[in-house]
Amino acid sequence: RKEVEQDPGPFNVPEGATVAFNCTYSNSASQSFFWYRQDCRKEPKLLMSVYSSGNEDGRFTAQLNRASQYISLLIRDSKLSDSATYLCVVNKAGNQFYFGTGTSLTVIP
Amino acid sequence: DAGVIQSPRHEVTEMGQEVTLRCKPISGHNSLFWYRQTMMRGLELLIYFNNNVPIDDSGMPEDRFSAKMPNASFSTLKIQPSEPRDSAVYFCASSVAGGGRVFGPGTRLTVL
Numbered sequence: 001r002k003e004v005e006q007d008p009g010p011f012n013v014p015e016g017a018t019v020a021f022n023c024t025y026s027n028s029a030s031q032s033f034f035w036y037r038q039d040c041r042k043e044p045k046l047l048m049s050v051y052s053s054g055n056e057d058g059r060f061t062a063q064l065n066r067a068s069q070y071i072s073l074l075i076r077d078s079k080l081s082d083s084a085t086y087l088c089v090v091n092k093a094g095n096q097f098y099f100g101t102g103t104s105l106t107v108i109p
Numbered sequence: 110d111a112g113v114i115q116s117p118r119h120e121v122t123e124m125g126q127e128v129t130l131r132c133k134p135i136s137g138h139n140s141l142f143w144y145r146q147t148m149m150r151g152l153e154l155l156i157y158f159n160n161n162v163p164i165d166d167s168g169m170p171e172d173r174f175s176a177k178m179p180n181a182s183f184s185t186l187k188i189q190p191s192e193p194r195d196s197a198v199y200f201c202a203s204s205v206a207g208g209g210r211v212f213g214p215g216t217r218l219t220v221l
Contacts, residue, residue, distance in 0.1 A: 032207075034209055042214070042215075043200055043212035043213060043214050043215050044152070044200075044210075044212050045212070046209045046210075046211070049209070087152070089209075091207070094206070094207060095140055095142075095157055095159065095164070095165075095204075095206070095207065097154075097210065099151065099152040100151075101151035101152075102151065
Protein backbone atom coordinates (compact mmCIF):
# COMPACT_ATOMS: atom_id res chain seq x y z
CA ARG A 1 0.00 0.00 0.00
CA LYS A 2 1.30 3.45 -0.85
CA GLU A 3 2.21 5.77 2.00
CA VAL A 4 0.13 8.58 0.51
CA GLU A 5 -2.75 8.32 -1.94
CA GLN A 6 -4.49 11.06 -3.84
CA ASP A 7 -7.21 11.17 -6.48
CA PRO A 8 -5.26 12.28 -9.57
CA GLY A 9 -8.28 14.06 -11.04
CA PRO A 10 -8.38 16.01 -13.21
CA PHE A 11 -10.73 18.41 -11.51
CA ASN A 12 -12.17 20.95 -13.92
CA VAL A 13 -14.15 23.66 -12.15
CA PRO A 14 -15.56 27.05 -13.17
CA GLU A 15 -14.15 30.25 -11.80
CA GLY A 16 -15.63 31.06 -8.43
CA ALA A 17 -16.39 27.46 -7.53
CA THR A 18 -15.34 25.73 -4.35
CA VAL A 19 -13.24 22.59 -4.76
CA ALA A 20 -11.89 20.12 -2.26
CA PHE A 21 -9.13 17.53 -2.47
CA ASN A 22 -8.56 14.66 -0.11
CA CYS A 23 -5.48 12.66 0.56
CA THR A 24 -5.15 9.51 2.67
CA TYR A 25 -2.04 8.25 4.41
CA SER A 26 -1.24 4.78 5.63
CA ASN A 27 0.94 5.32 8.69
CA SER A 28 -0.89 6.42 11.82
CA ALA A 29 2.40 7.58 13.33
CA SER A 30 2.78 10.30 10.71
CA GLN A 31 3.70 13.54 12.36
CA SER A 32 3.35 16.47 10.03
CA PHE A 33 1.48 17.24 6.87
CA PHE A 34 1.75 19.70 4.02
CA TRP A 35 0.17 20.71 0.74
CA TYR A 36 2.46 21.66 -2.14
CA ARG A 37 1.47 23.25 -5.40
CA GLN A 38 3.21 22.48 -8.69
CA ASP A 39 2.65 24.51 -11.82
CA CYS A 40 3.25 22.97 -15.22
CA ARG A 41 6.96 22.50 -15.89
CA LYS A 42 7.88 24.09 -12.56
CA GLU A 43 9.06 22.83 -9.22
CA PRO A 44 6.74 21.96 -6.31
CA LYS A 45 6.29 24.85 -3.89
CA LEU A 46 5.00 24.74 -0.35
CA LEU A 47 1.41 25.97 -0.24
CA MET A 48 0.64 25.42 3.41
CA SER A 49 1.28 23.21 6.39
CA VAL A 50 -1.64 21.31 7.86
CA TYR A 51 -2.20 21.63 11.59
CA SER A 52 -4.24 19.34 13.82
CA SER A 53 -6.82 22.02 14.51
CA GLY A 54 -7.14 22.91 10.84
CA ASN A 55 -5.85 26.13 9.37
CA GLU A 56 -6.80 28.73 6.85
CA ASP A 57 -4.82 30.97 4.55
CA GLY A 58 -7.06 33.29 2.60
CA ARG A 59 -9.17 31.19 0.26
CA PHE A 60 -7.39 27.98 1.25
CA THR A 61 -8.36 25.76 4.18
CA ALA A 62 -6.47 22.66 5.23
CA GLN A 63 -7.77 20.05 7.61
CA LEU A 64 -6.41 16.93 9.23
CA ASN A 65 -8.41 13.94 10.39
CA ARG A 66 -6.08 11.67 12.32
CA ALA A 67 -8.76 9.11 13.15
CA SER A 68 -9.49 8.49 9.49
CA GLN A 69 -5.95 9.27 8.38
CA TYR A 70 -6.71 11.85 5.76
CA ILE A 71 -5.98 15.47 5.04
CA SER A 72 -7.97 17.81 2.89
CA LEU A 73 -7.51 21.06 1.03
CA LEU A 74 -10.46 23.33 0.30
CA ILE A 75 -10.19 26.16 -2.20
CA ARG A 76 -12.96 28.74 -2.17
CA ASP A 77 -13.76 31.21 -4.93
CA SER A 78 -11.43 29.49 -7.41
CA LYS A 79 -9.28 31.70 -9.62
CA LEU A 80 -7.78 30.88 -12.98
CA SER A 81 -4.39 31.18 -11.32
CA ASP A 82 -5.25 28.28 -9.00
CA SER A 83 -4.87 25.88 -11.92
CA ALA A 84 -2.01 23.57 -10.95
CA THR A 85 -1.26 20.17 -9.49
CA TYR A 86 -1.65 19.90 -5.73
CA LEU A 87 0.62 17.46 -3.91
CA CYS A 88 -0.16 16.04 -0.51
CA VAL A 89 2.90 15.43 1.67
CA VAL A 90 3.16 13.39 4.84
CA ASN A 91 6.12 13.35 7.19
CA LYS A 92 6.45 10.09 9.08
CA ALA A 93 9.46 11.10 11.15
CA GLY A 94 12.59 13.16 10.74
CA ASN A 95 13.27 13.44 7.04
CA GLN A 96 10.85 10.73 5.91
CA PHE A 97 8.60 12.82 3.70
CA TYR A 98 6.21 11.07 1.35
CA PHE A 99 4.70 12.86 -1.61
CA GLY A 100 1.41 11.94 -3.22
CA THR A 101 1.25 11.78 -6.99
CA GLY A 102 -0.79 14.97 -7.09
CA THR A 103 -4.27 16.12 -8.01
CA SER A 104 -4.65 18.18 -11.15
CA LEU A 105 -6.91 21.24 -11.01
CA THR A 106 -8.01 23.35 -13.95
CA VAL A 107 -10.13 26.41 -13.30
CA ILE A 108 -12.19 27.31 -16.34
CA PRO A 109 -13.26 30.87 -17.22
CA ASP B 110 17.80 34.58 -1.06
CA ALA B 111 18.59 32.88 -4.36
CA GLY B 112 16.80 29.69 -3.42
CA VAL B 113 18.03 26.26 -4.46
CA ILE B 114 20.13 26.50 -7.60
CA GLN B 115 20.38 23.67 -10.09
CA SER B 116 22.36 23.29 -13.27
CA PRO B 117 21.98 22.60 -16.06
CA ARG B 118 18.28 23.39 -16.48
CA HIS B 119 18.05 21.18 -19.55
CA GLU B 120 20.26 18.34 -20.68
CA VAL B 121 19.95 16.28 -23.82
CA THR B 122 22.41 13.46 -24.19
CA GLU B 123 22.85 10.19 -25.95
CA MET B 124 22.52 6.79 -24.37
CA GLY B 125 25.75 5.68 -22.75
CA GLN B 126 27.01 9.15 -21.95
CA GLU B 127 27.78 10.37 -18.46
CA VAL B 128 25.45 12.99 -17.02
CA THR B 129 26.26 15.20 -14.03
CA LEU B 130 23.61 17.29 -12.37
CA ARG B 131 24.56 20.00 -9.89
CA CYS B 132 22.84 21.58 -6.93
CA LYS B 133 23.53 24.42 -4.53
CA PRO B 134 21.21 24.29 -1.50
CA ILE B 135 19.93 27.25 0.44
CA SER B 136 22.55 28.53 2.84
CA GLY B 137 21.82 27.28 6.36
CA HIS B 138 19.80 24.28 5.24
CA ASN B 139 21.47 21.14 6.52
CA SER B 140 19.47 18.57 4.58
CA LEU B 141 19.66 18.04 0.83
CA PHE B 142 17.48 15.78 -1.28
CA TRP B 143 17.57 14.51 -4.84
CA TYR B 144 14.22 13.64 -6.42
CA ARG B 145 13.19 12.34 -9.80
CA GLN B 146 9.78 13.08 -11.30
CA THR B 147 8.08 11.30 -14.18
CA MET B 148 4.47 11.17 -15.31
CA MET B 149 4.28 7.47 -14.56
CA ARG B 150 5.90 7.37 -11.12
CA GLY B 151 5.43 10.88 -9.76
CA LEU B 152 8.03 12.33 -7.42
CA GLU B 153 10.52 9.77 -6.14
CA LEU B 154 13.18 10.39 -3.52
CA LEU B 155 16.53 9.12 -4.75
CA ILE B 156 18.86 10.04 -1.90
CA TYR B 157 19.23 12.54 0.89
CA PHE B 158 22.06 14.00 2.92
CA ASN B 159 22.16 15.41 6.43
CA ASN B 160 25.12 17.66 7.15
CA ASN B 161 26.77 16.45 3.93
CA VAL B 162 26.49 12.78 4.93
CA PRO B 163 24.36 10.42 2.82
CA ILE B 164 21.62 9.05 5.05
CA ASP B 165 19.29 7.11 2.80
CA ASP B 166 20.11 6.09 -0.76
CA SER B 167 17.54 3.33 -1.01
CA GLY B 168 15.76 5.22 -3.77
CA MET B 169 18.74 5.25 -6.07
CA PRO B 170 17.63 3.07 -9.01
CA GLU B 171 20.86 1.17 -9.55
CA ASP B 172 24.61 1.41 -9.54
CA ARG B 173 24.61 3.70 -12.54
CA PHE B 174 23.47 6.47 -10.19
CA SER B 175 25.75 8.09 -7.64
CA ALA B 176 25.53 11.25 -5.56
CA LYS B 177 28.06 13.25 -3.61
CA MET B 178 28.01 16.22 -1.31
CA PRO B 179 31.60 17.35 -0.78
CA ASN B 180 30.55 20.40 1.23
CA ALA B 181 27.51 22.17 2.62
CA SER B 182 26.97 24.25 -0.50
CA PHE B 183 27.30 21.76 -3.32
CA SER B 184 26.02 18.37 -4.41
CA THR B 185 26.14 16.34 -7.59
CA LEU B 186 24.05 13.52 -8.99
CA LYS B 187 25.81 11.47 -11.62
CA ILE B 188 24.40 8.93 -14.05
CA GLN B 189 26.93 6.75 -15.85
CA PRO B 190 26.10 5.33 -18.31
CA SER B 191 22.80 7.04 -19.01
CA GLU B 192 19.84 5.20 -20.53
CA PRO B 193 16.64 6.46 -22.21
CA ARG B 194 14.58 5.34 -19.19
CA ASP B 195 16.51 7.86 -17.08
CA SER B 196 14.73 10.68 -18.91
CA ALA B 197 12.89 12.69 -16.25
CA VAL B 198 12.98 15.93 -14.33
CA TYR B 199 15.50 15.78 -11.51
CA PHE B 200 14.85 18.08 -8.58
CA CYS B 201 17.19 19.01 -5.80
CA ALA B 202 15.60 20.25 -2.58
CA SER B 203 16.94 21.45 0.73
CA SER B 204 15.53 22.01 4.19
CA VAL B 205 16.37 22.52 7.81
CA ALA B 206 16.03 19.28 9.76
CA GLY B 207 12.46 18.04 9.59
CA GLY B 208 11.29 21.15 7.79
CA GLY B 209 9.43 21.52 4.52
CA ARG B 210 11.47 21.00 1.39
CA VAL B 211 12.38 23.94 -0.80
CA PHE B 212 12.84 22.72 -4.34
CA GLY B 213 15.15 23.96 -7.04
CA PRO B 214 13.85 24.58 -10.56
CA GLY B 215 14.87 21.10 -11.70
CA THR B 216 16.95 19.68 -14.51
CA ARG B 217 14.99 18.28 -17.42
CA LEU B 218 17.01 15.33 -18.69
CA THR B 219 16.41 13.68 -22.03
CA VAL B 220 18.46 10.62 -22.94
CA LEU B 221 18.17 9.69 -26.61
